[in-house]
Amino acid sequence: MLKKILIARPLPEAVLAPAYAAFEVDVRPHTHPLSGDEMRNALRDYDGVMPTLGDVFSAEVFADVPNPRCSILANFGVGFNHIDTDAAHGAGVVVSNTPGAVTDATADTAMTLILMSARRAGEGERLVRSGAWAGWHPTQMLGLHVTGKTVGIVGMGRIGQAIARRCHLGFEMQVAYFSRSPKDLDFKATPYDSLTALAAEVDVLVVAVPGGAATHHLIGADVFAAMKPTAHLVNIARGDVVEEAALIAALQEDDIAGAGLDVYEFEPQVPQALRDLENVVLLPHLGTAALEVRVDMGLMALDNLVAHLNGGQTPPNAV
């Protein structure tokens, strides 16, 4: 008999076809996150679940379902801070993610935000769309020339390194970084053991750490106070790594030149104060939003389900 899985969002057909071949599959037809009751029912009624961003499998949810039928949450996405992994493991539920499949696309999104913020592209686009553009002149909308400047990476993991390489090879930037553990890198990069010291040195500070309790508000008022007034912040990690109120204050006071954000502290809510600012570029969590990337992520999550449920093995991307 086929094992039964729940896929928590509609996914591309290239992922669903092999899923149907391997399992009895229910695909939830909605794009919003699972409710608490949906998560509890999923733990009770399925052998495996493919949840994603926003599906908050908290300790309370696991506590409500002693002895769950579900033995694996194969997360669609690399970031799994929405799943309480200690509680999952305590309930006998393995958790896996999709590392690597997301790296290049997310690094490309970081580059988009670096260039858009530095060169004031959002502001410029709004000007043209408004009909108020009065024409080119030599001092119109001058931004930061990125080539040859210094980028600081907070979290030099897979995505951080892909961003650093793009900055170094494509834009001749110097690379500096702050990370939890020392890195053996194939390009020149200066490690810092103080985040504020790094922030003070760089022209662009890019956040690429995982979300979770250890990184909550890692980037706060002290970091913005340390940054140069000409510097830009980019966040492609998780929204609550940056203290949003402190960022808004820094942007309002021109303590920093600009910011580029793909993620938000209270996503999908984006404060009006942030939306009112000209010196910030706002993307709707587009990091991995390309069809082939989403297919790769889905196939990787499926591989984890197959290894665990059909092969009796530890999933290749267990966390």
Ligand SMILES: NC(=O)c1ccc[n+]([C@@H]2O[C@H](COP(=O)([O-])OP(=O)(O)OC[C@H]3O[C@@H](n4cnc5c(N)ncnc54)[C@H](O)[C@@H]3O)[C@@H](O)[C@H]2O)c1
């Ligand atoms: N915007 C998006 O769509 C998008 C897409 C993919 C990933 N992400 C986010 O990016 C994160 C990073 O992904 P990855 O694949 O590069 O992960 P990774 O584990 O390879 O890299 C994370 C790096 O952060 C470092 N780190 C962890 N805690 C730290 C701390 N407290 N201080 C300093 N450094 C710390 C680690 O040493 C590691 O080098 C994911 O966890 C996810 O939340 C966002």
Ligand SMILES: O=C(O)[C@H](O)CO
């Ligand atoms: O972590 C990731 O892979 C993206 O943010 C989507 O969840």
